[in-house]
Amino acid sequence: MKIAIIGGGITGLSALHEIEKQRSEIGKHIEVNLYEKGAELGGKIRTLHREGFTIERGPDSFIIRKPEMLSLVEELGLNDQLVKNHTGQAYIASSGEFHPIPEGSVMGIPTRVAPFLLSSLLTSKGKIRALSDLWLPTKQKEETDESLGLFFRRRFGDELVDRLLEPLLSGLYAGELNELSLESTFPQFRQMGDKHRSLILASRSMAKKRQQSTGLGQKSGLFRTVKGGLSVIVDELEKAASEGTIHKEKQLQAIIPEKEKGYALHFADGTKTEADEVILTVPHSTAADVLPSLSVGEEMKAFPGASVATVAIAFPSTSLQAPLNGTGFLIPKGEGGSEMLKAVTLVHRKWPHLVPDGHVLVRCFVGRPGNDGIVRDTDETIVEQTLNELRKFLDVRGEPLFTDVTRWQRAMPKYTVGHQARIASWESVLADEYPGVYVAGTFYRGVGLPDCVRQGRDVANHVLSGK
Numbered sequence: 293m294k295i296a297i298i299g300g301g302i303t304g305l306s307a308l309h310e311i312e313k314q315r316s317e318i319g320k321h322i323e324v325n326l327y328e329k330g331a332e333l334g335g336k337i338r339t340l341h342r343e344g345f346t347i348e349r350g351p352d353s354f355i356i357r358k359p360e361m362l363s364l365v366e367e368l369g370l371n372d373q374l375v376k377n378h379t380g381q382a383y384i385a386s387s388g389e390f391h392p393i394p395e396g397s398v399m400g401i402p403t404r405v406a407p408f409l410l411s412s413l414l415t416s417k418g419k420i421r422a423l424s425d426l427w428l429p430t431k432q433k434e435e436t437d438e439s440l441g442l443f444f445r446r447r448f449g450d451e452l453v454d455r456l457l458e459p460l461l462s463g464l465y466a467g468e469l470n471e472l473s474l475e476s477t478f479p480q481f482r483q484m485g486d487k488h489r490s491l492i493l494a495s496r497s498m499a500k501k502r503q504q505s506t507g508l509g510q511k512s513g514l515f516r517t518v519k520g521g522l523s524v525i526v527d528e529l530e531k532a533a534s535e536g537t538i539h540k541e542k543q544l545q546a547i548i549p550e551k552e553k554g555y556a557l558h559f560a561d562g563t564k565t566e567a568d569e570v571i572l573t574v575p576h577s578t579a580a581d582v583l584p585s586l587s588v589g590e591e592m593k594a595f596p597g598a599s600v601a602t603v604a605i606a607f608p609s610t611s612l613q614a615p616l617n618g619t620g621f622l623i624p625k626g627e628g629g630s631e632m633l634k635a636v637t638l639v640h641r642k643w644p645h646l647v648p649d650g651h652v653l654v655r656c657f658v659g660r661p662g663n664d665g666i667v668r669d670t671d672e673t674i675v676e677q678t679l680n681e682l683r684k685f686l687d688v689r690g691e692p693l694f695t696d697v698t699r700w701q702r703a704m705p706k707y708t709v710g711h712q713a714r715i716a717s718w719e720s721v722l723a724d725e726y727p728g729v730y731v732a733g734t735f736y737r738g739v740g741l742p743d744c745v746r747q748g749r750d751v752a753n754h755v756l757s758g759k
């Protein structure tokens with residue numbers, strides 16, 4: 293069997309790793325090759341080392357609540373390189389002030405009543421409305437998907453949604469809560485609502501169970517990276533691969549069915565190869581482009597993706613005063629006249645090992661759902677506007693030591709209502725029209741690094757099982 297994996301991001305590399313791991317046990321001849329269009333592997337994982345700073349241009353860490361990425365790191369023998377995030381307080385900027393995210397919030401849902409009641413983020417009326425989740429009846433289980441916004445507004449009212457849930461969750465899924473799918477983003481919330489009367493009680497019991505099974509308290513850091521940055525994991529995956537299996541600067545252009553069986557893969561450099569099974573871990577629009585006669589191609593191309601830019605700004609410690617002792621803050625839409633700045637991480641607090649002594653590093657997320665035109669501007673404009681907006685929140689004195697802008701165009705998939713059903717129907721069309729071709733990765737069944745590792749492993753096992 294000849295397997296081709298297209299895309300050398302974490303999904304493709306995980307699929308390759310799994311196939312190579314299982315191959316020796318299967319006892320039949322399996323040839324596997326991975327093709328990546330760029331000169332580097334890693335996809336959205338991009339670590340930059342500059343003037344003593346380690347800068348993550350894409351993801352900066354992975355959550356350990358979902359175990360797949362942590363298991364992969366352990367399998368690669370990187371346990372002693374793992375670093376836990378410093379947990380300091382995270383804030384929401386609202387009405388010109390920083391408000392701590394209430395202690396005991398799980399994805400923004402309060403699980404402890406006292407800190408929530410004492411929080412300065414919400415008005416008394418907003419708090420009472422949010423706590424009414426404790427006595428509101430649950431709705432009959434809906435057969436169809438619904439939006440996160442509708443679901444949360446029904447349980448908690450508008451204030452908690454607008455001031456806490458929206459800034460927290462829309463950053464993760466790059467969309468407005470009113471358009472994001474509950475089923476595809478937080479299916480557990482839907483199930484909780486089915487089993488428990490109240491989401492607050494259900495979240496509390498879930499947090500307790502997790503605490504008992506992992507031994508990690510609410511204040512323990514739930515995120516991990518490795519000492520030299522996430523690219524170290526990519527490098528280890530590359531080293532673990534058999535010689536000659538990874539092919540860089542190979543951009544796939546078309547997958548054409550062969551007469552007998554299998555496919556011919558045509559690359560942009562004019563070369564061609566064959567494969568029996570093809571795993572596509574590329575964006576949905578690229579998948580549609582390389583499958584010229586796929587009947588759902590146009591639908592796949594129309595799948596929405598949001599654009600963001602990450603802007604890393606380095607200063608000497610004396611040049612930046614943060615009126616808070618936390619690891620960063622989120623900015624709700626319209627707060628402080630902020631048009632495009634969505635979130636700010638104080639990297640020197642969250643990951644001190646990445647920043648040299650005597651310096652600070654802020655990482656800004658720029659571009660909002662429906663307002664991401666800034667991402668297409670020049671670096672100079674992006675930096676200038678980011679600094680202008682940053683000055684509304686922090687005391688910035690003097691000029692930065694350096695800045696680094698990374699654009700992510702249409703790179704954040706929007707899992708809108710009905711996403712899961714849409715993906716299932718595309719997969720079934722794909723199985724009919726291009727049997728042996730599969731899709732996996734961030735655009736399909738989960739956006740976080742652990743979700744991508746899981747998808748890479750699952751698709752690899754599916755292909756190997758011959759189902």
Ligand SMILES: Cc1cc2nc3c(=O)[nH]c(=O)nc-3n(C[C@H](O)[C@H](O)[C@H](O)COP(=O)(O)OP(=O)(O)OC[C@H]3O[C@@H](n4cnc5c(N)ncnc54)[C@H](O)[C@@H]3O)c2cc1C
Binds near residue numbers: 336
């Ligand atoms: C700014 C940002 C911050 C994030 N932060 C976090 C975080 O902190 N934690 C977390 O868990 N997740 C985070 N994510 C999400 C996470 O980074 C991604 O979901 C994940 O890296 C996607 O991996 P992937 O392999 O599915 O896709 P990608 O990384 O996009 O890889 C796809 C690969 O396919 C290649 N390719 C494309 N077209 C072709 C072609 N025609 N032929 C050959 N190769 C091709 C591309 O070059 C690329 O290497 C973040 C994402 C972004 C953008």
